[in-house]
Amino acid sequence: MQIKVSDNIGFCFGVKHAVELSEEALSKKNGKIYSMGPIIHNPQVVKELSDKGLTPVEDIDGIKEGTVVVSSHGAGAKLKKKKGIKLIDATCPFVKKIQERVDRLYKDGYSVIIIGKKAHPEVKALTDFTDGRAIVVKDAGEARELELNGSKVGIVSQSTYSQDTFLEIVSILLNMPFSEIRVFNTICRDTIKRQGSVRILARDVDMMIVVGGKNSSNTRRLVEVCKDENRDVYHIENEEEIDRSWFSGKESVGIASGTSTPGWVVQDIIDQIGRYN
Ligand code: SF4
Numbered sequence: 001m002q003i004k005v006s007d008n009i010g011f012c013f014g015v016k017h018a019v020e021l022s023e024e025a026l027s028k029k030n031g032k033i034y035s036m037g038p039i040i041h042n043p044q045v046v047k048e049l050s051d052k053g054l055t056p057v058e059d060i061d062g063i064k065e066g067t068v069v070v071s072s073h074g075a076g077a078k079l080k081k082k083k084g085i086k087l088i089d090a091t092c093p094f095v096k097k098i099q100e101r102v103d104r105l106y107k108d109g110y111s112v113i114i115i116g117k118k119a120h121p122e123v124k125a126l127t128d129f130t131d132g133r134a135i136v137v138k139d140a141g142e143a144r145e146l147e148l149n150g151s152k153v154g155i156v157s158q159s160t161y162s163q164d165t166f167l168e169i170v171s172i173l174l175n176m177p178f179s180e181i182r183v184f185n186t187i188c189r190d191t192i193k194r195q196g197s198v199r200i201l202a203r204d205v206d207m208m209i210v211v212g213g214k215n216s217s218n219t220r221r222l223v224e225v226c227k228d229e230n231r232d233v234y235h236i237e238n239e240e241e242i243d244r245s246w247f248s249g250k251e252s253v254g255i256a257s258g259t260s261t262p263g264w265v266v267q268d269i270i271d272q273i274g275r276y277n
Pocket of ligand 1: 072
């Protein structure tokens, strides 16, 4: 069986940066070290860092001293310096740019619309820059139900959202009677590239395996893209989830991974499938 691997495997720039900053903080062994939520959305990496002493917390209210690493998804505008706590900001620079964009739009009097998932930490943090007033729209159905006539509106996207869904929602909003509408495509380049190369690969193989955290938004997007093109798509986190029967009668398998999946996890999966040949 032929194994075809998608382009852009391994950590994206922002995830690599967050993991490196965490490793560096841990190596200094300077008191307790926390992360705001999981540092990235990958269970193997979170466990590895947790074994070394990085403890995920939901907020810093209960922490009196130590170091807190802000995850690649960023934190809200209200996260302020606190006595006894050293903050290390591992927010991805691309996410930081979206935060600055949202902050500016809100301060300039625009109603901010964020295309994304309300519960995602990046979107929650972005909403915080508008005192909780931003409207989060996840799909075309929600976009059609919006009632914001007359307002001036600024639109951004969650950095890892589906490019297709973003464009569909924007085309609906452009037809609404806002007095002014500003659109910023803030989906990061790595996400767009991965979605594009995964779509091409999924068309070309008998089945697809997408590797990444089940809680990883960008990995789930890749699964959706694959499902548009291929009937046999599996989302797994590690090689233990592979079932040999999936490959029965198949001549080719495509492998893709999310931006927070380490390269070694993908390699373990490639090696495991290779042993079936
Ligand atoms: S997916 Fe893009 S925005 Fe998210 S951490 Fe990676 S580079 Fe940054």
